[in-house]
Amino acid sequence: MDTFNIYTYIPQTRTLGPFLRFAIWVQGCPFRCPGCMTPNALPETGGHLMPISELVQLIQDTPSIEGLTLTGGEPFAQAGALAKLIYHLRQIKDLGVIVYSGYTFKKLQVLAISRPEVAVLLRQIDLLIDGPYVAALNDGGSLRGSSNQQTHLLTKRYATVLNDYYGQPKRPVEIHLTKEDVMLVGVPGEETLRKWQKQFR
Numbered sequence: 001m002d003t004f005n006i007y008t009y010i011p012q013t014r015t016l017g018p019f020l021r022f023a024i025w026v027q028g029c030p031f032r033c034p035g036c037m038t039p040n041a042l043p044e045t046g047g048h049l050m051p052i053s054e055l056v057q058l059i060q061d062t063p064s065i066e067g068l069t070l071t072g073g074e075p076f077a078q079a080g081a082l083a084k085l086i087y088h089l090r091q092i093k094d095l096g097v098i099v100y101s102g103y104t105f106k107k108l109q110v111l112a113i114s115r116p117e118v119a120v121l122l123r124q125i126d127l128l129i130d131g132p133y134v135a136a137l138n139d140g141g142s143l144r145g146s147s148n149q150q151t152h153l154l155t156k157r158y159a160t161v162l163n164d165y166y167g168q169p170k171r172p173v174e175i176h177l178t179k180e181d182v183m184l185v186g187v188p189g190e191e192t193l194r195k196w197q198k199q200f201r
């Protein structure tokens with residue numbers, strides 16, 4: 001698979017993990033979490049078909065990033081393409097990889113038995129934030145939307161910075177203008193999300 005269906009991307013953000021990151025929202029998600037903040041990324045159709053090589057070039061040309069954050073949509077729905085993207089990037093740059101998935105880590109480990117591309121992508125991830133968003137469990141904690149979601153350090157890359165990150169009392173957000181949309185980027189608190197959706201959705 002040499003193309004990849006994405007909803008959008010933001011070249012530089014500080015709100016989706018430690019350090020400056022290139023963030024990609026994939027198009028398509030099998031889940032329908034009430035209160036999902038990116039409903040336009042849920043249908044499998046739509047989005048933008050991008051050659052993996054074009055994304056590799058874009059990411060390679062983005063200065064000062066420490067790594068990627070992959071979210072959506074559901075990244076594991078396009079595991080093969082993402083695994084290729086990360087493989088090619090890491091031939092050029094040592095980039096960290098953070099993934100938000102609606103699947104639990106346990107479920108992904110089961111899926112990996114029958115789907116090799118899931119196993120390959122899992123091996124490339126440094127930090128996984130797993131599980132569906134549950135609005136009733138939105139407790140304002142850093143980095144994840146609801147308290148059922150867990151952070152899994154799949155390598156040691158972010159082990160030392162994660163505690164500091166969790167120490168932050170707030171959920172930072174940024175507003176970005178893309179070609180088609182105004183994007184709220186980050187994991188907003190309940191009140192911020194409610195105000196945003198009222199104004200812009």
Ligand code: SF4
Nearest residue numbers: 029031033036073102
């Ligand atoms: S898994 Fe994520 S993208 Fe999919 S519906 Fe739930 S919150 Fe939205």
